[in-house]
Amino acid sequence: MTTPEVKSIDKEKIKDILNDKKGKMKLSLFVCAHCGLCAESCPLYRAHDRNPEYMPSYKVINSLGKLYKKIKKLDRNFLEEIKELIWKNCVLCGRCYCPLGIDIPSMIALARGVCRSQGISGVYPHSLGAPEEDFPEALSHIGVSEKE
Numbered sequence: 162m163t164t165p166e167v168k169s170i171d172k173e174k175i176k177d178i179l180n181d182k183k184g185k186m187k188l189s190l191f192v193c194a195h196c197g198l199c200a201e202s203c204p205l206y207r208a209h210d211r212n213p214e215y216m217p218s219y220k221v222i223n224s225l226g227k228l229y230k231k232i233k234k235l236d237r238n239f240l241e242e243i244k245e246l247i248w249k250n251c252v253l254c255g256r257c258y259c260p261l262g263i264d265i266p267s268m269i270a271l272a273r274g275v276c277r278s279q280g281i282s283g284v285y286p287h288s289l290g291a292p293e294e295d296f297p298e299a300l301s302h303i304g305v306s307e308k309e
C-alpha cells in the first residue's frame with residue numbers, strides 16, 4: 162500500500178513573510194517573561210477553564226515561536242499541526258494585556274499569514290466549520306470582534 166504524498170510547501174515564500182517582521186517578532190519572543198499575566202485578559206482562556214493551551218503566550222510560543230525556530234526545517238505537517246492553536250484557540254480580539262507591550266494578536270496573525278500562504282487555514286471557535294468569511298458576523302453575536 163502506498164502512503165499518500167504530502168504536498169510540498171513554498172519555503173522561500175514563508176521565509177520572506179517571517180523575515181519581513183523578524184526584528185520585532187523575535188524581540189517580542191525573547192522578552193516574554195512567561196509571567197502569564199496576559200492570560201487573565203483572554204476571554205477564550207477564561208471560557209475554557211484556564212486551559213494552558215488557551216494562554217496567549219502559549220499560543221504564540223508554540224506557533225510563531227516554532228516557525229522561527231524551525232524556519233529551515235518547516236513542512237506542511239507542522240503548519241497543519243499549529244492551525245488549531247492559531248484559529249480555534251484565538252479570535253484576534255486584542256484583549257490580551259501584556260505589561261511589556263507584547264502585541265500577541267499581531268504575532269498570531271503573522272502565523273496565520275504563513276499558513277494561509279500555503280493554502281492552509283483553520284476553523285474558528287464556535288463556527289461549526291463555517292467558512293472563514295462568515296466569521297466576523299458570527300463573532301458579533303457572542304459580543305467579540307476580530308481585529309483582522
Ligand code: SF4
Binds near residue numbers: 194
Ligand atoms: S506576553 Fe507579556 S503578559 Fe504574556 S506571558 Fe509574556 S510577558 Fe507575560
Ligand code: SF4
Binds near residue numbers: 202220252265
Ligand atoms: S487576541 Fe483575544 S483570543 Fe487571542 S490571545 Fe488575545 S485575548 Fe485571547
